[in-house]
Amino acid sequence: MFRFRLDGSSGVPPYLQLVHQVRQSLLLGYLEEGDRLPTVKDVAADLAINPNTVVKAYRQLEHEGLAGGRPGQGTFITATSSTALPEEQQVLRASLEEWLRAAEEAGLDEEAVTALIAVARQDMKKEKV
């Protein structure tokens, strides 16, 4: 059975952390179509998290078409890894990989890459204003 985790210091709201984990696990193949997600009560007890938060995360997954509830049976994964990452994102991912290779060749480590992305994002925000 799939198990969630929670990072209390990440600053990402707990329900979003759950949604991200399902999406990521789909991409990595840890979750497949038809897999059952743990019950709300099990997640609440496992992570010591508000059950309403788990309900909210599952609703979001349903809204995104990644999971669906079957009455009396639980919540199941309804997407495959390719639906989890739509086509346009796959194109973006390919060009990102290319960029990351170039960054590595230029001698940038992980920290420098993250900093560069943050700065670029900041500049874009300023342009919008």
Next chain:
Amino acid sequence: MTQNDTGGNIPALRTDRLGRRYGRVWGLRNCTLEVPAGVIAGLVGPNGAGKTTLLEMIIGLLQPTEGQLSVFGETSHAPMAARLAQVGYVAQDHPLYRDFSVGDMFHLGRAMNPSWDQKLALARTDALDIPLKRKVKSLSGGQRAQVSLTMALAKRAPLLVLDEPVSSLDPVARLEFMREVMAAAAGTGLTVIIASHVVSELERFCDWLIVLTGGHVQLAGPADNLIAAHRLLTVPRATTDAELPGLPVHRTDSDRHSSVLVRADPGRRAVQERPGWQADPVGFEQLVMAYLQRPSKSAARDDTAQAAARPGPNTKAVTR
């Protein structure tokens, strides 16, 4: 299994200009709140803010000096038995009779509560590996807390009130205690009000938030809505408070810039008009800390807190 069949519209807790005076000092004043059924509400405030006064009025241990309070529609003037049946309570120090065995405590609970669920009590202690014959005084702190929680849950009351329930526990016992509370709330419609100083832990427990300081409500409502209703502005240090949109909730000055927590709507407008200003979303802990650090005098007159305290259209509890 639904513990409260009182219908969706009766809030678990409603207070109207509730106040309690101790001699000349007001422990709590002008407290108007609503907590819908089915939420887990975090009650935050510094020592002396009025948290325990509020909790003790909710559980019927204290009578209000002024104002109204009702729990699932039962007002503070209703017969005590009717009110007490609505609330389960776990106090900070988990008071139990030291010379009683766990089984004796359950016997007592059964004798005192008509709705006592002995099956639930036994199933919980069994799952937690707590022997019924063990005397309370020889239990660990974590086990004692779990027995207190079991006593409160076996009462089958629709509202569970926890006053700093984990402050005396080690990190593992804390986690185990809260796992039990969250599991008990899942799928049962149980409403929980939990007072805590540990703001960083509250985000995962609470979908409703109440901040009290100096005997006044500073902020109350659905946690998500409250977070969405605020922005953290970064502005040049020279910016005066008068130039800021609305009344700043909290301001931190650095050498060249200042971080100011403001309401989201005026904040967004200001950023559009003022190049160089930046508005970022605020996190749960940041929001709570900002309100905790605000001088309590501003609460009564400040319209920002009032607006935040008023339940918005989106305040209905998540139904399970």
